Amino acid sequence: MSKKGPIFKAPLDFYWLSPDGEIEKAPGAQLILYPKYPEIRFSGFLQQCKSSPSQLMQAPTKQEREARQSKHRILFLGLADDRVIGFVTHWDDEVSLTVNAMVEASQYPAIATVFYDLDDDAVDTKSDLLNKLKEIYEMGLVPSQRIKNGEVIPYVAQNGAGFTLESLFGISPNGVAEPDFKDWELKAHSGSVVTLMTPEPNLGLYTHSLEDFLRNYGWSNNPERLDFASIHKNNLLNKRTKLLLMMDGYDPDKKEITDPDGGLILVDESGKVAAGWTFSKILEHWKKKHSRTCFVSYSKQDNYGISFQFGPSIRLAEGAGIKNYLHSLFVQAVYYDPGINMKLVNGKWKPKKRNQFRIKWKDIEALYETVVDVSLNEL
Incomplete structure (x- = not known):
């Protein structure tokens, strides 16, 4: 029980993909359900994992916030058997700029408020x-x-x-x-x-x-x-x-x-x-x-x-x-x-x-x- 009412926690078999193609498990990754709202949060994904993009999760300074006003980081989530693999891009990465442009051009279908399906060959x-x-x-x-x-x-x-x-x-x-x-x-x-x-x-x-x-x-x-x-x-x-x-x-x-x-x-x-x-x-x-x-x-x-x-x-x-x-x-x-x-x-x-x-x-x-x-x- 928390101040926000009853909660349910479930561990997630989650891994971070590093720029050099290696993956490392984030042992603290979990999903938290707040039935009162209802809302599900993803937490613990940076803990005890050297490959986690912790440097990209830091709170920005005022100058950084202004410089990034029209730029976006992108979180990629992929399913591999019974695991979830994640990767985060930098604001100025070529990948970020390319994917943002394609999303704005409606080349990828939205599957939720902030999620898009990037699998062009996905089966209906x-x-x-x-x-x-x-x-x-x-x-x-x-x-x-x-x-x-x-x-x-x-x-x-x-x-x-x-x-x-x-x-x-x-x-x-x-x-x-x-x-x-x-x-x-x-x-x-x-x-x-x-x-x-x-x-x-x-x-x-x-x-x-x-x-x-x-x-x-x-x-x-x-x-x-x-x-x-x-x-x-x-x-x-x-x-x-x-x-x-x-x-x-x-x-x-x-x-x-x-x-x-x-x-x-x-x-x-x-x-x-x-x-x-x-x-x-x-x-x-x-x-x-x-x-x-x-x-x-x-x-x-x-x-x-x-x-x-x-x-x-x-x-x-x-x-x-x-x-x-x-x-x-x-x-x-x-x-x-x-x-x-x-x-x-x-x-x-x-x-x-x-x-x-x-x-x-x-x-x-x-x-x-x-x-x-x-x-x-x-x-």
């Missing part, structure tokens, strides 16, 4: 995505399948639409919270409900002992199986589990996090935390997956084995702010819908974990800044 990911989906749509019915160990194999369960769509994009299921295709998250959609994410709890009894959690809050119809599967909504006591889902440290009027150590928790009648997710956990999972989401409609046929056809209806959703998500949780539009069990197999309890957060299709627009519906038939 939206067009690339739609072209691939049109190709998949024109394939017609596709047998249910998935990728395992690099090979496409049949998948016989009824819930194979997502796996099949991923396989057509060459994606192997791995549970990693990252976009599926370039910067787009893919979701096969059919019906009235959408699963948004499946983060494991990082609070409560659940994290210490799943068996104890299930014996305390689940149920059993036979001695060889324990279950926990019932919808939980914010501020509503679940009659079956006797657990209350609460948002601790959240101001619904301001739509702000008031306590960075708070989160979404399931508490029992004695106030004990059965399971929960810190705001940091929710934020980390949400930001990696949902900035740009493509919902792909599909139909299923199971006359001669299960097959799917994807399209033609596509929904492109962009700008999924964490504020929208937390508010949707508070007003019960997003809800917790687990499917957890343990089975006794050969004398040992075998767990199955599925911690789902879901929303009805009719409420999906509340999560995003822009939503556009596209028909692949018209491309």
Whole structure:
């Protein structure tokens, strides 16, 4: 907590590029989120790094400020695998003068208030995505399948639409919270409900002992199986589990996090935390997956084995702010819908974990800044 309210910090794997082409890590680099504003700051990028452009970050004298009135330094940021590499130019560098002239001539597209895309060969990911989906749509019915160990194999369960769509994009299921295709998250959609994410709890009894959690809050119809599967909504006591889902440290009027150590928790009648997710956990999972989401409609046929056809209806959703998500949780539009069990197999309890957060299709627009519906038939 700071004077500016709750803050969240995240280390950044950031490197400075020196004029001679060497890179050096800036170990103190971090991003700081101030949910109150909301605002994200980049800090610590000069500390303990000899290659950092500290000399270009000094406060100017009055004379220097006047001399640089119409000149600009330029910060270049590049992505290389899982690292960010930075380079800063001098006010009088030829690079600075050239790039400034090109920006003023609108030769580079603006992607934010002060950022421009300098990659002339950048791929239009939206067009690339739609072209691939049109190709998949024109394939017609596709047998249910998935990728395992690099090979496409049949998948016989009824819930194979997502796996099949991923396989057509060459994606192997791995549970990693990252976009599926370039910067787009893919979701096969059919019906009235959408699963948004499946983060494991990082609070409560659940994290210490799943068996104890299930014996305390689940149920059993036979001695060889324990279950926990019932919808939980914010501020509503679940009659079956006797657990209350609460948002601790959240101001619904301001739509702000008031306590960075708070989160979404399931508490029992004695106030004990059965399971929960810190705001940091929710934020980390949400930001990696949902900035740009493509919902792909599909139909299923199971006359001669299960097959799917994807399209033609596509929904492109962009700008999924964490504020929208937390508010949707508070007003019960997003809800917790687990499917957890343990089975006794050969004398040992075998767990199955599925911690789902879901929303009805009719409420999906509340999560995003822009939503556009596209028909692949018209491309």
